[in-house]
Amino acid sequence: xxxxxxxxxxxxxxxxxxxxxxxxxxxxxxxxxxxxxxxxxxxxxxxxxxxxxxxxxxxxxxxxxxxxxxxxxxxxxxxxxxxxxxxxxxxxxxxxxxxxxxxxxxxxxxxxxxxxxxxxxxxxxxxxxxxxxxxxxxxxxxxxxxxxxxxxxxxxxxxxxxxxxxxxxxxxxxxxxxxxxxxxxxxxxxxxxxxxxxxxxxxxxxxxxxxxxxxxxxxxxxxxxxxxxxxxxxxxxxxxxxxxxxxxxxxxxxxxxxxxxxxxxxxxxxxxxxxxxxxxxxxxxxxxxxxxxxxxxxxxxxxxxxxxxxxxxxxxxxxxxxxxxxxxxxxxxxxxxxxxxxxxxxxxxxxxxxxxxxxxxxxxxxxxxxxxxxxxxxxxxxxxxxxxxxxxxxxxxxxxxxxxxxxxxxxxxxxxxxxxxxxxxxxxxxxxxxxxxxxxxxxxxxxxxxxxxxxxxxxxxxxxxxxxxxxxxxxxxxxxxxxxxxx
Amino acid sequence: xxxxxxxxxxxxxxxxxxxxxxxxxxxxxxxxxxxxxxxxxxxxxxxxxxxxxxxxxxxxxxxxxxxxxxxxxxxxxxxxxxxxxxxxxxxxxxxxxxxxxxxxxxxxxxxxxxxxxxxxxxxxxxxxxxxxxxxxxxxxxxxxxxxxxxxxxxxxxxxxxxxxxxxxxxxxxxxxxxxxxxxxxxxxxxxxxxxxxxxxxxxxxxxxxxxxxxxxxxxxxxxxxxxxxxxxxxxxxxxxxxxxxxxxxxxxxxxxxxxxxxxxxxxxxxxxxxxxxxxxxxxxxxxxxxxxxxxxxxxxxxxxxxxxxxxxxxxxxxxxxxxxxxxxxxxxxxxxxxxxxxxxxxxxxxxxxxxxxxxxxxxxxxxxxxxxxxxxxxxxxxxxxxxxxxxxxxxxxxxxxxxxxxxxxxxxxxxxxxxxxxxxxxxxxxxxxxxxxxxxxxxxxxxxxxxxxxxxxxxxxxxxxxxxxxxxxxxxxxxxxxxxxxx
Numbered sequence: 020x021x022x023x024x025x026x027x028x029x030x031x032x033x034x035x036x037x038x039x040x041x042x043x044x045x046x047x048x049x050x051x052x053x054x055x056x057x058x059x060x061x062x063x064x065x066x067x068x069x070x071x072x073x074x075x076x077x078x079x080x081x082x083x084x085x086x087x088x089x090x091x092x093x094x095x096x097x098x099x100x101x102x103x104x105x106x107x108x109x110x111x112x113x114x115x116x117x118x119x120x121x122x123x124x125x126x127x128x129x130x131x132x133x134x135x136x137x138x139x140x141x142x143x144x145x146x147x148x149x150x151x152x153x154x155x156x157x158x159x160x161x162x163x164x165x166x167x168x169x170x171x172x173x174x175x176x177x178x179x180x181x182x183x184x185x186x187x188x189x190x191x192x193x194x195x196x197x198x199x200x201x202x203x204x205x206x207x208x209x210x211x212x213x214x215x216x217x218x219x220x221x222x223x224x225x226x227x228x229x230x231x232x233x234x235x236x237x238x239x240x241x242x243x244x245x246x247x248x249x250x251x252x253x254x255x256x257x258x259x260x261x262x263x264x265x266x267x268x269x270x271x272x273x274x275x276x277x278x279x280x281x282x283x284x285x286x287x288x289x290x291x292x293x294x295x296x297x298x299x300x301x302x303x304x305x306x307x308x309x310x311x312x313x314x315x316x317x318x319x320x321x322x323x324x325x326x327x328x329x330x331x332x333x334x335x336x337x338x339x340x341x342x343x344x345x346x347x348x349x350x351x352x353x354x355x356x357x358x359x360x361x362x363x364x365x366x367x368x369x370x371x372x373x374x375x376x377x378x379x380x381x382x383x384x385x386x387x388x389x390x391x392x393x394x395x396x397x398x399x400x401x402x403x404x405x406x407x408x409x410x411x412x413x414x415x416x417x418x419x420x421x422x423x424x425x426x427x428x429x430x431x432x433x434x435x436x437x438x439x440x441x442x443x444x445x446x447x448x449x450x451x452x453x454x455x456x457x458x459x460x461x462x463x464x465x466x467x468x469x470x471x472x473x474x475x476x477x478x479x480x481x482x483x484x485x486x487x488x489x490x491x492x493x494x495x496x497x498x499x500x501x502x503x504x505x506x
Numbered sequence: 507x508x509x510x511x512x513x514x515x516x517x518x519x520x521x522x523x524x525x526x527x528x529x530x531x532x533x534x535x536x537x538x539x540x541x542x543x544x545x546x547x548x549x550x551x552x553x554x555x556x557x558x559x560x561x562x563x564x565x566x567x568x569x570x571x572x573x574x575x576x577x578x579x580x581x582x583x584x585x586x587x588x589x590x591x592x593x594x595x596x597x598x599x600x601x602x603x604x605x606x607x608x609x610x611x612x613x614x615x616x617x618x619x620x621x622x623x624x625x626x627x628x629x630x631x632x633x634x635x636x637x638x639x640x641x642x643x644x645x646x647x648x649x650x651x652x653x654x655x656x657x658x659x660x661x662x663x664x665x666x667x668x669x670x671x672x673x674x675x676x677x678x679x680x681x682x683x684x685x686x687x688x689x690x691x692x693x694x695x696x697x698x699x700x701x702x703x704x705x706x707x708x709x710x711x712x713x714x715x716x717x718x719x720x721x722x723x724x725x726x727x728x729x730x731x732x733x734x735x736x737x738x739x740x741x742x743x744x745x746x747x748x749x750x751x752x753x754x755x756x757x758x759x760x761x762x763x764x765x766x767x768x769x770x771x772x773x774x775x776x777x778x779x780x781x782x783x784x785x786x787x788x789x790x791x792x793x794x795x796x797x798x799x800x801x802x803x804x805x806x807x808x809x810x811x812x813x814x815x816x817x818x819x820x821x822x823x824x825x826x827x828x829x830x831x832x833x834x835x836x837x838x839x840x841x842x843x844x845x846x847x848x849x850x851x852x853x854x855x856x857x858x859x860x861x862x863x864x865x866x867x868x869x870x871x872x873x874x875x876x877x878x879x880x881x882x883x884x885x886x887x888x889x890x891x892x893x894x895x896x897x898x899x900x901x902x903x904x905x906x907x908x909x910x911x912x913x914x915x916x917x918x919x920x921x922x923x924x925x926x927x928x929x930x931x932x933x934x935x936x937x938x939x940x941x942x943x944x945x946x947x948x949x950x951x952x953x954x955x956x957x958x959x960x961x962x963x964x965x966x967x968x969x970x971x972x973x974x975x976x977x978x979x980x981x982x983x984x985x986x987x988x989x990x991x992x993x
Contacts, residue, residue: 065631065633065634069637073651074869077627077873078629079627081628084617084630106623107624110621122620123620133602133610134601134602136571137596139565141566142552142569143569144568144570147552155559165559169656170874176716180731183732196731204731205723206739207723211730211731214733227874228663228718229715230715230717236693239689239692240871241871243687244671244675244683244691245667245670245691246670246703248716252694367622381561382561383564383728384727386564387657387659388594388596389657472627
């Protein structure tokens with residue numbers, strides 16, 4: 020089972036990178052190698068140094084990114100890890116990918132890398148062409164317009180704003196805003212700053228700025244002490260696994276969640292704070308790898324349409340191929356697409372796609388100084404090119420299937436430790452039985468050379484790059500066996 | 507007056523850049539040159555193309571950044587402008603600066619440019635050293651800690667959050683948060699999501715995400731239709747110019763504003779929504795180049811201390827040298843520094859400096875995937891090096907004085923058109939008599955080869971790079987004379 024006889028998928032070649040290293044070539048290692056306690060002495064020294072100027076409590080290791088390659092990271096103490104966390108799901112192709120290095124080394128790109136423009140007023144000569152060769156190539160079906168942003172939180176914040184604009188414009192029925200609206204908004208008062216709400220889901224994560232954080236309900240530490248909008252929060256399904264053995268219960272779960280969504284629409288209408296938009300993750304990536312079914316999302320689409328609210332699909336973590344489709348929501352086969360799709364992380368640039376009716380009616384409504392960064396778009400262009408030329412989505416589906424089969428075996432082997440293996444593509448997870456086991460399991464995996472992290476309070480979150488292949492699955496499963504055997 | 511006999515300040519040499527162009531050398535032009543109607547036909551075509559995929563209403567021109575150099579931008583139609591807007595005040599040294607090009611061409615930096623880390627968990631080997639050689643070199647006095655962010659809005663949002671954490675921690679007096687707090691915050695409810703407010707100023711601008719936007723009160727178009735926190739808004743002084751002729755009135759203006767600030771602290775305490783922080787710009791850069799006096803800010807410092815609220819100085823637009831000091835608040839000679847200083851724009855990286863007592867007590871409270879971008883920090887390091895080695899702050903003070911003298915002459919020459927010339931360093935402005943004249947003036951300046959923009963509803967906002975010298979002032983004033991003469 021652990022062998023890779025079927026590993027017919029072409030692995031990505033990491034070519035010689037003379038510029039990066041004194042060594043003539045750099046190749047992905049065959050396996051992890053841990054040579055010190057973790058964190059090692061050099062990491063510990065640097066953590067202490069960093070702690071003099073900011074809270075360093077979340078820092079795990081200091082990394083030697085020059086030496087990291089493909090799916091392997093190397094820390095400053097010389098420890099080599101297979102990375103299944105990929106910088107909180109934000110590395111598209113692996114470390115020091117040759118196609119990305121080529122972008123940086125190409126003299127034609129120097130100007131883009133040193134002259135960051137105010138994209139909203141003075142875009143570069145090649146901006147439209149860059150949009151066409153990067154973002155528009157992978158635009159979700161039905162969403163023909165795109166707005167770039169710098170990060171995931173800003174993408175969500177601005178998608179929420181675009182939804183509110185759209186909602187209020189409909190309400191005005193084509194009329195201009197009143198003087199009262201124009202004046203009151205400057206003073207943070209309605210009607211100009213209207214009582215509108217955004218529905219989100221328990222366990223959801225959409226970012227940590229004030230608007231996005233009002234839609235985030237993953238962990239207390241993310242939210243404590245921050246003023247929040249009183250916006251509706253619906254339950255997100257929590258399924259029983261394996262799915263095929265619990266069809267009826269899981270369907271009932273979907274129906275219960277949808278019923279609450281419908282109730283909340285009514286409740287907030289009555290509270291005079293109608294729901295302008297509903298925002299949801301295709302898989303709750305921070306809140307515990309909770310999956311929603313196609314049925315659930317079709318119902319969400321139906322209910323949002325019925326209530327004339329925008330349906331925003333937050334694909335910051337699920338987007339860019341990790342689920343085996345470019346966008347996770349493609350798995351649902353919706354008849355009417357979501358109204359907006361937010362992205363960031365592996366996309367390198369933040370932003371959101373939207374339907375034409377969500378285009379703001381006036382300039383400067385969705386706006387900031389930079390509105391994204393062409394320096395990231397040229398890298399994204401290379402990433403998209405590699406994804407298609409090397410058929411990485413096919414590879415991710417294959418490695419994903421292989422990974423899930425193996426996780427199910429692990430689950431059978433260690434039933435006292437883990438359960439609920441699940442995943443789409445390599446966007447996969449397995450639950451530990453308890454929070455304590457989660458901490459212990461992650462720690463032991465680290466010791467065996469797997470860099471990984473948790474989600475929710477007892478889940479192991481697997482977030483690989485798009486070059487993660489069956490041979491990497493084999494290494495991961497081998498190390499999981501070593502770690503779990505000890506427990 | 508228009509000659510530059512006194513131009514003893516060394517101009518920045520823009521050295522040959524073989525990589526950038528087929529031409530062997532690139533040198534700043536001597537003067538602007540407009541060869542088409544504005545926007546030119548190529549810009550118009552591109553605007554139309556862009557408009558197929560997003561609202562292009564704010565786009566003025568498409569720019570050929572490869573051909574732009576120093577303080578001059580060249581558009582796709584071959585028009586050359588002296589740029590006194592510098593991408594909404596975000597270009598530190600000018601276009602294609604050789605020191606920044608060197609950073610991109612240095613093979614040692616490739617890894618930093620292709621491997622964007624999750625800085626909060628796996629920082630790069632050289633992260634502490636990079637902080638020490640860039641941000642910590644220019645940390646405002648008394649603010650020994652720094653947190654990087656991706657953009658200005660996120661910097662403000664997170665500074666506000668840090669203030670709320672600090673405020674609530676004080677209230678708990680060292681106790682852990684209660685179970686009720688930990689649970690209620692997940693549901694957007696108090697006491698975990700507390701009723702706290704942030705005081706800001708009429709005419710202020712702090713960004714456009716939901717938290718920052720609740721502190722922004724510049725223009726209706728920035729705010730309309732977006733739900734907002736009901737937070738207190740105080741008046742910002744509006745002085746009469748020239749200052750030395752209106753000392754008494756302006757002092758009275760300061761006192762009236764401060765009295766409202768004090769009242770609002772009381773009012774929001776009684777509303778059970780106490781003010782945790784006050785955020786203010788040293789010069790309102792978006793709201794009309796409104797300046798506050800040292801006296802005003804000393805009073806703000808006194809009142810925030812009295813009320814035990816954080817004093818956040820938003821230097822996103824004023825920071826990084828344009829006022830002739832690295833931070834504009836240095837002009838005030840405060841005895842107690844502000845508690846936090848936010849930055850972005852010319853700093854290339856966003857973030858905020860803060861006093862140690864504003865460090866969050868736990869990790870993951872100020873956190874997101876990227877937490878900034880080392881690819882920007884290596885550019886910032888080069889920028890700071892150039893600022894100090896080439897004594898650019900001295901140069902900016904000289905060019906700024908020279909600019910203000912010349913603006914005062916312009917004001918005398920065209921009293922029916924403009925008034926209230928003011929500035930610190932080259933962060934300068936002049937008011938048109940009306941909004942209509944503002945539009946007309948900016949349009950004519952464009953035609954005469956000055957790329958510029960407005961602030962407020964009748965102000966010409968001057969935002970130069972830090973390499974703007976007296977010879978550039980001469981060109982600007984010459985073109986202003988041509989434009990205003992026609993009006």
